Amino acid sequence: MTRTRTLRAVVLGAATLLAVGALTACSSPSGDDAGKDDKNIDWELTTETAAPKGDIDEITWANYSEPYSLDYAYAFDYSDNQVLANVCESLLRLNPDFTLTPSLAESFDHPTPLTWVYTVRDGVTFHDGTPLTADDVVASLSRHLDPAVGSSWYSVYQNVASIEKTGDREVTVTMKSPDSQFNLSMGGSAGVIESAKTLAEKGADYGNSTGGVNCTGPFSLTEWKSGESITLTRYDDYWDEGLKAKSKSFEFVFMGDSTARVNALKSGSVDGSWMIPIEAVPTLRASGKGDALFAPSTAVGDIVISNLDGPLGDVRVRKALLMAIDRQGMLDAAARGVGEVTDVFTSENVWGEASDAARTAAFDDVEHYGYDVAAAKKLIEEAGVEGETLTYVTAPIGNDFAVISQAVSAAAQSIGLKVKVESVSPAAYTALFSDPSAREGVDMFYTSWYLSSPDALEMYSVLRTGEFSNYGGWSNPEFDEVVNQAIATDDPKARSELTAKAQQIANAELPWLPLSEGPIPLFMGERVTGMQPSMAFLYYPWAATLGAR
Structure with a gap:
């Protein structure tokens, strides 16, 4: 799926939001947990925590930023979705193990290549007590097609021809061409369902601190103090017995200052936080106030090649720079x-239903770019671009951004290229992802790109010719044909083998330069337990699972 990245999605990724390869534990090659700056941290993935002993009156959670919006049409960043996932629900549910299961749609069918039919779950009520209906589903999904709304998830819907109520509890989505990815996206914000009445009544105030939301999740939104906090209250009439909230109240406090956030975790004044600073892990582990954990992710850190008209238009130069x-x-x-x-x-993590052959093709039968400056220099000589200048744009956001910009600059200079590093404001950095004019004269910038569905094809859809997020305008007809064929393929194994071919083509041509992947660090305080740590916290009601330790 193509979607605009805002600052929150980009900024937090350089070190802390890189995805890990699998759900099995792994550790750093040279770990030392003493907290010294010159030593790596011992780490392993955690996918389960102990079951809670019982309910708890209240939990306080630190959010690194106040949400931009709780309107599902705009919620596509970490601060927004970690709250929204516990209040609103989608047609399908993206689980912590990256599988999809029914949610507000108790079932779905695919009777023809162009239609997806959803049966709306009976017995579900919104937080105001009104029942969920097929009309609510139609109204909620249709907003993504409305240009006046300007949904951040429009690309999921760009192939939709119609959304219609076709029965008392039935909604049919008709596509313009076969599209396996639409249904796979119904476990995220693109599939959230809100009351049609609420949407009409709130209008432009829907989803903000005054309008709020009225959904079906295990918590209801009861208070949003702008600039301070959001308070959720357990919804006692929640339909899913297995995910009823274990805390009566759940408060998100906004703590943009990372030092203050770490101190609050160390003192126990807050019960946890997603995306804790990596450098704080040893200190938090030593505090005795809880557990610093690492959750599986879907994100990969990349250098976006945004100008293929200059030296980087030659694949040899892109390969040389990566090496x-x-x-x-x-x-x-x-x-x-x-x-x-x-x-x-x-x-x-996003190859869960892939065949063994696809996994081998996607991860083993690809070119591996080892660190080799001498070989890289030869490629630069062959390309005849020695002495040419590249412009790299960064922003004063954190040490990780500084490290990456320095590493890329040093690499380019080591092989005979010149680098102009431009540091821009965070707002100007955000514009690189949304405004083509902001990328004029820019050769490279960094992103941490995460996926919102359990299918690797989402990544490669972004890189097709003409896609909004194909920032450098890379084009490969064979790649496009393979990706389009994969999108039209329903069988997961057959689709995965086509996706693996797309991954091989992208790996060989490097429209972006892949850097690294890694887990999401979080802290879970000594009072609470019960969650399954996972990047699915953006869409799964993880707060409902936390209870008394």
Whole structure:
């Protein structure tokens, strides 16, 4: 799926939001948990925590930023979705193990290549007590097609011809052409269902601090103090007995200052936080106030090649630059060794239904770009671009951004290229992802690109010719044909083999330069337990699972 990245999605990724390869535990090659700056951190993935002993009156959770919006049409960043996932629900549910199961749609069918039919679950009520109907589903999904709304999830719907109520509890979505990805996106914000009445009544205030939301999740939104906090209250009439909230109240406090957030976790004044600073892990572990954990992710850190008219238009130059970057050294400096260097744009987490042959093709039968400055220099000589200048744009956002920009600059210079590093404001950096004019004269910039569905094909749909997020205008007819064929393929194994071919083509041509993947660090305080740590916290009601330790 193509979607505009805002600052929150980009900024937090350089070191802390890189995805891990699989759900099995792994550790850094040279770990030391003493907290010294020159040592890497011992780490392993955690996918389960102990079951809670019982309910708890209240939980306080630190959010690194106030949500931009709780309107599902605009909620596509970490601060927004970690709240929204516990209040609103989608037709399908993206689970912590990256599988999709029924949610507000108790079932779905695919009777023809162009239609997806959803049966709306009976007995579900919104937080105001009104029942969920097929009309609510039609109204909620149709907003993404409305240009006046300007949904951030429009690309999921760009192939939709119609959304219609076709029975008392039935909604049919008709596509313009076969599209396997539409249904796979119904477990995220693109599939959230809100009361049609609420949408009409709230209008432009829907989803903000005054209008709020009225959904079906295990918590209801009861108070939003702008600039301070959001308070959720357990919804006692919630339909899913297995996910009823274990806390009566759940408060998100906004703590943009990372030092203050870490101090609050150390003192126990807050019960946890997603995306804690990597450098704080040893200190938090030593505090005795809870557990610093690492959750599986779907994100990969990449250098976006945004100008193919200059030296980077030659694939030899792109390969040379990647080979000249000391990616392991960069990972050690930026993330204390937490994560893994990768040569592809997806993590294995989103290949869950792939065939063994597809996995082998996607991760083994690809070119591996080892750190080799001498070989990189030869490629630069062959390309005849020695002495040419590249412009790299960064922003004063954090140490990780500084490490990455320095590593890329040093790599380019080591193979005979000149680099102009431009530091822009965070707002100007955001514009790189949304405004083509902001990328004029820019050769490279960094992103941490996460996927919102359990299918690697989402990543490669982004890189087709003409896609909004294909920032450098890369084009490969064979790649486009393979991706389009995969989108039209329903069988997961057959689709995965086509996706693997797309991954091989992208790996060979490097429209972006893959750097590394790694987990999401979080802290769970000594009072609480019960969650299944996972990047699915963006769409799964994880807060409902937390109870008394």
